[in-house]
Amino acid sequence: MGKKEAKQSFVLKTPKGTKDWEGLDMVIRDKIFSTITQVFKRHGAVTIDTPVFELKDILAGKYGEDSKLIYDLADQGGEICSLRYDLTVPFARWLAQNSSVQSIKRYHIAKVYRRDQPAMSKGRMREFYQCDFDIAGVYDPMIPDAEILRITSEIFEALGWGGNYTIKINHRKILDGIFQVCGVPQDKIRMISSAVDKLDKSPWDVVRKEMTEEKGLDGEIADKIGEYVKLKGTRDVLDKLNSIEALQANESAKQGLADMTLLFSYLETFGVLDNISLDMSLARGLDYYTGVIYEVVTEGSAPPAASNVEGQKVQETGRKEKKEKKPAEDDDDRSNDPTIGVGSVAAGGRYDELVGMFSGKGQIPCVGISFGVDRIFSITKARMESEKAQQLRRTEVDAYVMAFGGKGFTGLLPERMEVAKSLWDADIKAEFLWKVKPKLPAQFKAAEQSGIPYGIILGEDELKAGKVSIKEMGLPEGHPEKNGVLVDKANLIPEMKQRLKQYEEKLASQLSGVSI
């Protein structure tokens, strides 16, 4: 490295739309990732790590006009590559490439890249995380679909969102059947479906206007649709739909309703019906869904001003919103509140024909979900701040080894090192101040800044008597153990293990019911 070159000045920043993750944000994010991963593994999922860039041809023709948002690598000779745009296409490429794999449950939490106009305040980044879970393989109807929804429910329960989220579900075949029964011409079905999809952020009259004025649908047909898409509930809605003869007479609706009835019975067995809302206004824009579709919303969710932190969602609505943004929606831009402008926190569905596009051979039916981890992060962080929950610690250190002494104090460095070593040997996380003669306030400050729960304090006299002091940090004035408890040095490890166990239990009980 030439020092001369390096001394040139340059702008010290990360590229536009990217950020460094650090400090408490990193701790919260890691906890979210590990919570989600634990649930995936509970259901036997494995992970596959694909390269951050793919051959450009693999991505080409997969994202319609959003292809312009793909980051290309420079042509430096050799293959032409692009950064991955999502995790779905690399997974489909992998499945097509590994034709011996006929079934898999895979999860993948990784960064994806979009050359979009970033809006940091709304969480729209150029580099952001996706978290996908997909089941590929031929199984009996609705069983994997039900397990995906069970997994979804387990994840939001594990995140501490119990009672505070709704899984909206619908079925493409029911929806298509409804459109057919209402009289939508076949060639307008996708177009009308995508108009319905906007009902989560626009009132019916706006959507109706789009159907009739922009898309030339007959007003009476639109009104019939309007009656259906109002339907929202659980078994009551399913029973109502099942009782409509016109739907039963429609092949698509009939199949979809049979699927949904089966799914409901499975969801009941899995104990997740309480959080389900069968919602006829849920349409999801992506063309490739072929069966059940779903989207998770949480309290405080608002119309998304931009959707790219929500995984697959961007492919359907993200760009459209940019082009068709209404003045009312621009209001979101004024807010830095991370929970504003955040719509769904997870979304997905069944896509039985996507892998065939890659392999050109047999289809592998798939059903999956994408968790909007950046949104989940923002909401979690905001809730933690508002609930003044137990402060998350920046590090996981259990003990800070300190020393003090009067005149002629040597610093007790070898003794502090030896105690730290014995703690590390026992897998207790420990630090000490890397100074030969540290001052006591500096040691306390270091322990407090990292939120370390225990100080282990060495004094020359105490050491001579074979004792050390364990001090729980942050005890109130007047607490009998405020100045620490003297223990035999030979018993330090069991003494610490016992305290740490109690501390973990206390922490766990404090945190139960609190997000993360």
Next chain:
Amino acid sequence: MGKKEAKQSFVLKTPKGTKDWEGLDMVIRDKIFSTITQVFKRHGAVTIDTPVFELKDILAGKYGEDSKLIYDLADQGGEICSLRYDLTVPFARWLAQNSSVQSIKRYHIAKVYRRDQPAMSKGRMREFYQCDFDIAGVYDPMIPDAEILRITSEIFEALGWGGNYTIKINHRKILDGIFQVCGVPQDKIRMISSAVDKLDKSPWDVVRKEMTEEKGLDGEIADKIGEYVKLKGTRDVLDKLNSIEALQANESAKQGLADMTLLFSYLETFGVLDNISLDMSLARGLDYYTGVIYEVVTEGSAPPAASNVEGQKVQETGRKEKKEKKPAEDDDDRSNDPTIGVGSVAAGGRYDELVGMFSGKGQIPCVGISFGVDRIFSITKARMESEKAQQLRRTEVDAYVMAFGGKGFTGLLPERMEVAKSLWDADIKAEFLWKVKPKLPAQFKAAEQSGIPYGIILGEDELKAGKVSIKEMGLPEGHPEKNGVLVDKANLIPEMKQRLKQYEEKLASQLSGVSI
């Protein structure tokens, strides 16, 4: 996504020099990462996640002629960016950018990118992992340096390599002092140092020839150097060096020896001296080291044919080897054995002046180490195969819920679902076959293929009596529990928890002493 476009044919592969991580490799790799991370956290380290690409200017002028290996993003308007080449420069950028941070222990395990000629058989990839740990901040001499070596030792012990690795250490100031004392002209010191660095793969007479014939060093001076660089040992070597008056009279050597003497006392306290080899032939090529340098080698290590899986190492020797490759070294190319051609598995040192290059302001002294996780992976995998160690499981699933029955068998799907739900609720990892009427052999096969330790078997008669069967998979013929143990369905969870606890303990005792 337009189906027409997508049906075009394309090559189904990952880009050159990249790979998908999947299956057992992924499981092994994750275990290595979590083992290493656990040690980092034990010492209070935090992680920082920087973007995968940086502004091109940040990387410019950092890698000398290896800059041609940097991957650039295409110029699609806006900032010009490049994929990160290592994790050190982004860390230095972050430190310089966050000037309020005066000290940090940070680790970072992430992919880096080099447009090199890939050699998959030797593990030289264009996308590969680095694992860096660095301590930045002003502390008393050698204390953080000692802790880095303690961490290094803990990691290789945790990986099960105990007794099977050596940490070679040296000090730039000792080495520079030796060169001065031997009479090397000041302007030839770095050049001669880089010749010495080749002693791990070339015999002395080859290195001597390079010094004298290529680099014009006086033969007598070379011979004096030859005496020093033979020195290799522990306290004996340190004592010998300390007793040489010429070195004590040299300012650089004197400082270096004082550091090393202090370091040895700290390493002894930390209990890691056993694995240390003070090695005067260790020089490390990177210009930016200013103090202690180290490199970890393991049994079966051989001269590296290519070094880019080893983190920072590539910056010093990777390219040079390519250009200066001797016929003898080419022999390595014939082998696909991942342990052949693998040199050091970790390397690092103190670099007190690097951050100043970025900030242009104050220096932040740093000491760090980079673990060659791809090499560690290859060696671990090869050892596991050769030791026929307990097979690592592809998934972590604890139980496979099955059903069987005679004529009129319904498949017991709701019952299997309900049992699976109760297992998930108790955080027991469980799967069942997503078929309405599964065949028993298919269920057994699924459980066996994933190495799942327990089957939970439902039969109609047993269920009526409130019983289910727990079957430990893979028991030998004739074992009393070969056909499973009938337990009360109401007691399934505690019964399983108890068995899983025993299973974990058995696994832990089998694995102790085995790599990973």
